[in-house]
Amino acid sequence: MNRGTIRSYFIGDAQADRVVPPSGFTARLTLFAAGAMAFLAVFALALSLAAGRLADRWASELARSATLRITAPADQMAAQTEVALTILRQTPGVARARALSPQEQAGLLAPWFGPGLDLATLPVPQLIEVTEDETGYDAAGLRLRLAAEVPGAVLDDHTRWRRPLVEAATSLRRIGWISIALIGGTMAAMISLAAHAALAANAQVIEVLRLVGARDVYIASAFVRRFTIRALIGAVLGTGLGMGGVLLLPAASDEGGFLTGLGFQGLGWLWPLLIPILGALVAFAATWAAARSRLKELT
Amino acid sequence: MIELDNVGYSYGGGALLSNVSVTLAPGSFHFLTGPSGAGKTTLLKLCYGALEPTSGRVKAFESDMRGFDRDQMAMLRRRIGVVHQDCRFLDHLPVADNIALPLVVSGRDMLREAENLRELIAWVGLSERADALPPELSGGERQRAALARAVILSPDVILADEPTGNVDWEMSMRLLQLLVELNRMGKTVLIASHDLGLIRAAKSQVQARVLRISNRRLQLAGADL
Known part of the structure; x- marks a missing residue:
């Protein structure tokens, strides 16, 4: 099909359009189906x-951080923390190691114990936030050295719970694309049915057109x-x-967690603009196939 | 123009036509007659490719119709004007648009053809009714509109199936007059009709041959008509 014919589909030919009687019912159905499908x-x-962004973020952010937890009697806590920080700073691959302040630790526990918690009354372990650099560190080696010098330290590199989260986000993304x-397939099916109905309802018209020498393409x-124009408008x-x-969905926020991240960001807003174009293409292909198979049955 | 060579046509129930051979020469005028159900319409359909013969072959404009694809068949229909027994219009379009339909579907420039269209509508006497819808027309008006539609592309051959089937004698004569005029302009005409009066009337105006279908065969009828 050359460009001229494709263009003529959309510019149309007023005479040719009048040849098929107007059909209110299938027109409205096609419009509705295309609109509903585009909305979904x-x-x-x-x-x-959003799931893609989440998977990427979890994979990259969490991969480069780890937590060192030090459990020790209150009088040894400060000393062990100091040793651990020294070891971490000496370890190649660790970009940054920082002991969390009592206020930060209280903030982390606040969702469970409520605000106004006095940490001094509880035997709370000291947390050290470890940030990797690009090369990464040798976790097994670090664990051995910590075990020898800071007996109360436990290194948690987050893999344990990071992996299922990334997997969940990845499969969420997959489900999105499958949807x-x-x-698209459902829209193609509905438009095929509507086109078949319209072709069947206009069998007499098609027969007359064939008799006066109209080509199938016409x-x-x-x-x-x-159908293409209706689907385009609906979509x-x-x-x-x-x-x-x-x-109108709430914007991404820390309080709402990952659920509020649903939406488009930046250039991502251009993606949905493809939907009407794809919808029109689906309608074009579906109607074309329906018309082809129907016309073959006539002489 | 159109040549049937040993053509046979049979459907589920049995043979309707067999060993039919006839040539429609350029500028000839033929009548096709025979009792109802003898196969007049079938024979016409074989001539314009709406039916395929079950045996033998049909040639149109020197080429075998069997080899035609759907687009070639569409082109053939533009060279053969057909007046159908039941006319078959697009009921949602006015008469003038129905008559112009072959122009529209063959992509002619409607502005350039407007004058021709107006003259043709006047020739068949439908100028007053050009804006009416087909269901509002009388039998005679429908037949004249169908004839105008059949000839608008200036085809070489005109096939008419019972063009005077639903009209009175006066209107039959008028339609016959139009067909005779077309024949004088050099068109090949084939009219299927069981109306012997019409055939007699035509014979006084034009050199017409009469083909008769009987017992599944086509015979050239003698001077008894």
């Missing part, structure tokens, strides 16, 4: 993109143009509503 696709896309594929394009409306809905 926007959310599936937002979910995929988009299913939405007849098919009269239907294809209609534009659905995408607009969907994007509005995403815009």
Whole structure:
């Protein structure tokens, strides 16, 4: 198909459009189906993109941090912490090691014990935040050295709970993309059905057109143009509503955790704009296939 | 123009036509007659490719129709004007648009053809009814509109299936007049009709041959008509 014909589909030919009688019912159904599917696709896309961001963030941020926990009698705590910090600063691959202040530790415990907790009354271990540099450190070697010099220290490099989280985010992203594929397939199926119905309802018209010498391309394009334009309009409306809905979701925040990160960021807002175009392409292909198979049955 | 060579057509129930051979020469005028159900419409459909013969072959404009793909068949329909028994219009478009339909589907420039269209509508006497919808037309008006639509692309061959089936004698004569005029302009005409009066009337105006279907065969009828 050359560019001229593709262009003529959209510019259309007023005469050709009148040849097929206007059909209110299938028109509204196609419009609605395309709109609803585009709306859902926007959310599936937002979910995929947000899950992708989450997986990347968890994978990179958590991978480069670890926690050293020191449990010791109160009088030895300060000394052991000092030794541990010295060891950590000497370890190649550790960019930064910092003991958390009592206020920070209280902040971490606040969700469980409520605010106003006096840590001095509790035997709370001292936490040291360890940040890796690009090369990373040898965790096994560090553990051996700590075991010898700071008996109360436990190194937690977060892999234990990081991995399932990253896996969860990755599969969430996968589910998002599968949903988009299913939405596209469902839209193709609905538009095929609507196109078949329209073609069947206009069997007489098609027969007359064949008898007066219309080529298949001419007849098919009269239907294809209609359905493509309807699907495009429906998908534009659905995408607009969907994007509005995403815009109204609460922005990403620390309090809300990962659930509030759902949405588009920066250039990500350009992605949903592809949905109407893809929707129109799906409608184009579905109607074309339906018209082709239907016309073959006629002489 | 159109050549049937030993053509046979049978459907589920049995043979309808067999060993039919006929040539429609350029500028000839033929009547096709025979009792109802004898296969007049079938024979016409074989001539414009709406049906494929079960045996023998049909040639149109020197080429075998069997080898035609769907686009070639569409092109053939533009060179053969057909007036169908039941006319078959697009009921949502006015008469003028229905008559212009072959122009539209073949991508002609409608502005350039507007004058031709107006003249043709006047020729068939439908100028007053050009904006009416097909279901509002009388039988005779429908037949004349169908004839106008059949000839608008200036085809070489005109096939008409019972063009006077639903109209009174006066209107039959008017339609016949139009077909005779077309023949005088050099068009090949084939009319299927069981109306012997019409055939007699035509014979006084034009050199018409009469083909008769009987017992599944096509015969050239003698001077008895």
